[in-house]
Amino acid sequence: MNILVTGGAGYIGSHTIIELQNAGHVVTTVDNLSNSNQEALRRVEKITGKPIEFHQFAVQNRAKLEDLFSSHAFNAVIHFAGLKSVGESVAEPLQYYQNNIDSTLSLLDAMNRHGVKKFLFSSSATVYGTPEELPLKETSRVGIGITNPYGQTKYMIEQILKDTCVADESFECTLLRYFNPVGADPSGTIGEDPSDTPNNLLPYAAQVAVGKLKEVKVFGNDYDTVDGTGVRDYIHVVDLAKGHVAALNHTSQGANAYNLCTGKGTSVLELINAFSKAADREIPYVITDRRPGDVASCYASPAKANRELGWYAERTIEQACADSWRWQKGNPNGYN
Ligand SMILES: NC(=O)c1ccc[n+]([C@@H]2O[C@H](COP(=O)([O-])OP(=O)(O)OC[C@H]3O[C@@H](n4cnc5c(N)ncnc54)[C@H](O)[C@@H]3O)[C@@H](O)[C@H]2O)c1
Numbered sequence: 001m002n003i004l005v006t007g008g009a010g011y012i013g014s015h016t017i018i019e020l021q022n023a024g025h026v027v028t029t030v031d032n033l034s035n036s037n038q039e040a041l042r043r044v045e046k047i048t049g050k051p052i053e054f055h056q057f058a059v060q061n062r063a064k065l066e067d068l069f070s071s072h073a074f075n076a077v078i079h080f081a082g083l084k085s086v087g088e089s090v091a092e093p094l095q096y097y098q099n100n101i102d103s104t105l106s107l108l109d110a111m112n113r114h115g116v117k118k119f120l121f122s123s124s125a126t127v128y129g130t131p132e133e134l135p136l137k138e139t140s141r142v143g144i145g146i147t148n149p150y151g152q153t154k155y156m157i158e159q160i161l162k163d164t165c166v167a168d169e170s171f172e173c174t175l176l177r178y179f180n181p182v183g184a185d186p187s188g189t190i191g192e193d194p195s196d197t198p199n200n201l202l203p204y205a206a207q208v209a210v211g212k213l214k215e216v217k218v219f220g221n222d223y224d225t226v227d228g229t230g231v232r233d234y235i236h237v238v239d240l241a242k243g244h245v246a247a248l249n250h251t252s253q254g255a256n257a258y259n260l261c262t263g264k265g266t267s268v269l270e271l272i273n274a275f276s277k278a279a280d281r282e283i284p285y286v287i288t289d290r291r292p293g294d295v296a297s298c299y300a301s302p303a304k305a306n307r308e309l310g311w312y313a314e315r316t317i318e319q320a321c322a323d324s325w326r327w328q329k330g331n332p333n334g335y336n
Contacts, residue, residue, distance in 0.1 A: 001248065004074045004116075005029045006059050006107065007081030008052070009036035011192045012122065012181055014044050016078065016241040018190075021048040023245050028053040028072060030065075031081065035195055037335035043189045059103035062110070069114040076118035078244060079107060082153070085199055086126075089150035100153035101160075108164060120247055123158055123175045123257070125233070125298060126151030136300035138177075138257045147293035158257070165254040173254070174247045179233035179261035179300060181240050183320030184327035191327030192237075193334030202234075202320070205272055206328035209279040216283060218268050220290035225297055229268035233261045233299035236315035236323070246311035258305040262313040265299040271317065278321035279329075 003020055007013045008029030014036075017027050021044075029041065029052055041052050057064045059081050082100045083089065089096040104121075111119065128136050130145030143155050161173040182202045184191030197213070198204040207213040221228035243260040266274075269285075276283045305311045 001025050001075040002073060003027050004077045006079050007031055009033060009038060009040045010080055012237060012240060013080040014040045014190050015185060015237045016244045017044050017052060018048055018185060019241040019245045021050045030055045030057060030059055032056060032058040037193065039335040040190055047185065047187055047189065060106050062106050065106055065110045069110045074116050076120065076248060077107060077111060077116060078120040079104060080122045082122065084150060086148045086150050087199065089148050093149040096149045096153055101156060104157050104160065117170050118172045120174045120176060120244060121157065121161060123177045124154045125177055125179045125300065127155045127158060127177060131295060131298055134297060134299060135263055136259065138259060138304050162255040172252060175255060175257040176243060176247060177257055177259050178240060179235050181237045182234045183236040183238065183323045185238065186323050188326035188330045191324065201268060201271055202275065202324055205275045205283050206324055208283050209281060210328055210332045216272060216285040218285050218287045219294060221287045223296035225267055227267050227269050230294060231265035231267050231297040231299065233264065234266050234271065234317060234320065235260060235262050235313050236320045239313040239315050243305065243311050246309040250309050258309060259300040259302055260305060261300040261302050263299065263302050265297055266317055274317050275321045278325045
């Protein structure tokens with residue numbers, strides 16, 4: 001298939017392009033490089049030995065999108081492009097609503113005009129807000145207790161996509177709800193490259209391991225969990241990337257949500273220990289207060305994706321830590 005990938009230079013997008021190209025798909029990507037580096041795409045080309053057609057512009061740019069759709073016959077769109085920092089979204093809500101929602105609306109308009117009927121969306125576990133049950137299922141309640149504008153954009157976009165599918169029965173939408181992506185391509189040449197201080201635990205621990213940061217902050221150790229620290233469902237980014245290829249191969253009607261997760265929770269301390277083993281060094285950490293809005297545990301069932309997409313998360317936390325460490329050690333300054 002001829003696939004348009006938005007946000008392809010980013011962390012999940014770059015790993016997904018590898019799997020798409022390995023599966024024989026032809027990839028064009030649009031990225032404004034607001035949180036990424038074109039070097040990621042050059043390295044993906046080296047890994048797969050296949051070219052990526054790259055366009056640098058913001059997906060909200062309707063004129064450029066129109067030019068692109070006019071000159072390509074896309075079979076499907078995978079929409080990764082979006083701003084994703086929870087904290088920043090609280091400080092800059094309009095930027096988040098504008099960037100994430102308008103980019104989606106612009107894409108849907110262009111797809112509509114050009115008869116492109118298949119759309120895969122990078123949604124998130126945040127749509128579940130305060131989990132009403134564990135493990136979370138696709139039928140669990142969504143939209144209640146979302147504590148930040150970032151999460152609201154994901155929830156609103158899911159609603160926009162559902163409405164679009166109701167209006168046009170031939171439009172197919174897959175809402176891929178990611179849990180916590182970790183790890184890197186086993187080559188060690190691409191990985192997560194936060195432009196600022198990392199927001200996520202594993203890249204933070206990785207930067208502590210190479211001496212760029214002093215210690216990991218553990219937000220609370222008095223939760224009702226295995227060791228008192230927060231429990232999350234960490235998924236290897238290569239497994240996540242393969243989930244997109246599986247979703248692309250699947251034909252469904254309307255808007256369909258899938259949890260891309262492992263079904264298994266890992267605590268903050270368990271993850272720090274696993275990373276410490278992979279890096280063969282101590283990772284210093286301090287326990288600080290709980291963060292407002294954090295829940296004790298969040299993990300989900302992958303049963304629907306297993307059953308309907310034939311997709312399984314196969315990689316372990318240990319592999320994710322080893323792969324993440326290989327990337328961090330070989331590229332202490334990311335792509336720079
Ligand atoms: N990483 C996670 O923990 C996680 C979890 C759940 C969902 N997601 C979602 O998955 C998607 C990809 O996440 P990621 O971790 O790869 O993030 P990322 O920041 O590494 O990648 C996003 C890419 O989109 C680009 N971009 C942003 N806005 C754009 C715009 N308007 N036009 C063109 N390009 C734009 C950025 O430059 C970047 O390359 C995002 O939508 C994110 O919200 C991520």
